[in-house]
Amino acid sequence: MRNTFAEALYKAATANPDVYVVVADISPAGSMGKFREQYPERFINVGVAEQSMIGISxxxxxxxxxxFAYTIATFSLYRPFEMVRDDLCYQNLPVTVVGMGAGVIYSTLGGTHHTQEDIAIAGALPNMQIVSPCDPAEVALATAWCAQQKNGPVYLRLGKAGEPVFTDNAVDPWVFGKLRCIQRGSDVCILSHGIIMGMAMKLARQFEAAGKSVSIVSCHTLKPLDRAGIAEALKSHKHVVVVEEHAPHGGLASHTKQIAWDSRAQCRLDVFTLQDEFIHNYGSHEDLLGAHGLSYDRIAAGVGLS
Amino acid sequence: MNDAPRLNSFDAAAARQRCLRYRKRILDISQQVQALHIGSAYSCTEIVDCVYNGLMRRNGDGSSPDTFLMSKGHGCMIQYAILEDLGVLTRQDMDLYCKPNGILGCHPDYGNPGIEASTGSLGHGLSMVVGMALAERGRRTSGVIYTVLSDGEVQEGSTWEAVLMASSFGLSNIVAFVDYNNFQSLGRTSETHPSFFPLVDKFVAFGWETVEVDGHDPAAIHDAVVSRKGGKPLMVVANTTKGKGVSYMENVPIWHYRSPSKDEYKKALEELEAAQR
Structure with missing residues (x-):
């Protein structure tokens, strides 16, 4: 995702001389190096000074x-929080705050590098928009959208590196603010966003092996959330499953529950999220998700597949 | 005809008269509300006057290629008074200050006429100024970005991030003032952080061209900016008096925020009118 983002940003900067990137001492991976060489006046490295990164943006x-203000997610959103709130949201400025490596991807770096409540926090801010692409292809589309939108601030939640593509044959196009059906079925609907989509895909395959017709939906825009789309998914499927790498409050899972109540949904609804806890575990990304209870086996068991 | 934006000629005597007029206007407004930062506005009256009426260049249509951002947002009454004088804000805008149907409050709000950024939380302004200065440079436009910081605001860590940024990026198109009135809400700035002073040394150490002036001397303020060497961002440490111009307000912390009573209003008006004669 990191490289795809850099490439998409480079393209956007080539097309539009007003596109800048303000980074806080982050390695210029992939095309970010090209951006720096080609457009040095629009590549601004503030060093380790994230409050100023947001203010300058x-x-x-x-x-x-x-x-685009760009660094590791905790440092782009939490560290300069009041600058994000006052400078970007209160003034409603079209700045994209890029949170790289959100969730518990930095699985060996400890809790200071985990971003497990970012959607709740960014989502609480008036005017903030939140986009969480599920694969590199969506990163490219989302980045291009961010580079030309004038609505206001965006929190763009990214993974890190090496993610596979899930949306090559998606039935819906990527449209900001709309759910995106990757595949359409009739029994079970799996709602997800971000790189944990890989687990959602695996779950879908197992549902299908059990004879179910499965919808897989990329909920890439978390704010404004496509509430009508989610209500429709809840109405048109017997079983809806949310898989989300985020705290249990303020993310897709809790919003889907609210929508289910508001729309008097009759389906079965299972949600799987990170815990509302700091964990002190190290290992692979998968290990960390497991420590939060987001292991594939637990999810499969939770939905009645094992 | 040369259409390039031009600098107004600066008449210090006229500036003194304007500043008295602005102080009176602020005093009038003070009678409409329970609280306003009158002492903070009086402290930077000459500075903000000099920026708008002496330093910012004017295009033929009255607009300016330069920008003023009030980083010490609580001092915005002086900005409002000047914007009214320049015809950017209306008398009605001022009459509705802090009222339900009005647009003006105790801190500047982006989107209001003449207001370039929302401030009020301290330590935000200078980074936005750096961003604006980078935009001018990126577009190869000549705009100068002016700002006024409070001396309390200089205690914010984020201010120092921006101080560092401006010099590292060589942003000579930034002109900043510290309204050094040596007061913050709880007392003297120099007592809160004695080792923070002298301030000039700190900005010099961070790579700014720095000059110290009497912040109530219009000519000195103007000269400090127009006679700058250039090549670096400029910091003008302006020695000021909080509540300047009204004897009982000067250096009395309560006037950071309080509005004068009727009697106090009368006394203040008498003093300002006497100074005008």
Missing amino acids: AGLALKGCQP
């Missing part, structure tokens, strides 16, 4: 530019 946007 706001200043650029106040002058009509289209900046």
Whole structure:
């Protein structure tokens, strides 16, 4: 995702001289190096100074530019929180705050590098939009969208590296603010976003092996959430499953439960999220998800597949 | 005809008269509300006047290629008074200050006429100024970004991130002022952080061209900016008096926020009118 983002950003910057990237001492992976070489005046490295990264992005946007503030998710959203709130959201400026490596992807770096409540926090801010692409192909589309939108601030939640593509044959196009059906079925609907989509795909295959017709949906826009789309998914399937690498509150899972209540949904609804806990585990990304209770086997058992 | 934006000629005597007029206007407004940061506005009256009426260049249509951002947002009454004087804000805007149908509050709000950024939370302004200055540079436009910081605000870590940024990026198109009135809400700034002073040394150490002036001397403020060497961002440490111009407000912390009573209003008006004569 990191490289795809850099490539998409480079393309956007080539097409639009107002696109800037303000980074906080992050390695110029992939095409970010090309961006820096080609457009040195629009590649701004603030060093280890994330509050200023956001403020500078706001200043650029106040002058009509289209900046991306880019670093590891905890440092792009949590560290400069009041700058995100006041400078970007209160002033409603079209700045994209890129959270790289969200969730518990930094699985050996400890809790200071985990971003498990970012959607809840960003989602609580008026004017903030949240996009969480599920694969590199969606990263490219989302980045291109962010580079030209003028609605206001965006929190773009990314994975890290090496993610597979899930949406090559998606039945729906990527449209900001709309659910995106990757495949359409009639019995079970799996709602997910971000790179944990891989687990959702695996779950779908197992449902299908058990004779179920399965919808898989990329809920890439978390704010504004496509509430009508989710209500429809709840209505048109007997069983809806949410798989989300985020805390239990304020993310897709809790919103889906609210929508289920509001729309008097009759289906079975199972949600699987990270825990509302700091964990002190190390290992692979999968190990960390497992420590939070998001192992594939537990999910499969939870939905009645094992 | 040369259409390039031009600098107004600066008449210090006229500036003094304007500043008295602005202080009176702020005093009038103070009678409409329970609280406003009158002491903070009086402290930077000459600075903000000099920026708008002496430093910012004007295009033929009255617009400016330059930008002023009030980083110490609580001092915005002086900005409002000047914007009214320039015809950017209306008398009605001012009459509705802090009222339900109005647009103006105790801190500047982006989107209001003449207001370039929302401030009020301290330590945000200078980074936005850096971003604006980078945008000017990226577009190869000549705009100068002016800002006023409070001395309390200089205690914010985020201010120092931006101080570092401006010099590292060589942003000579930034002109910042510290309204050094030596007061913050709880007392003297120099007592809160004695080792923070002298301030000038700190900005010099961070790579800014730095100059110290009497912040109530219009000519000195103007000269400090127009006679700058250039090549670096400029920090003007302006020595000021909180509540300047009204004897009982000067250096009395309660006037950070309080509005004068009727009697106090009368006394203040008398003093300002006497100074005008």
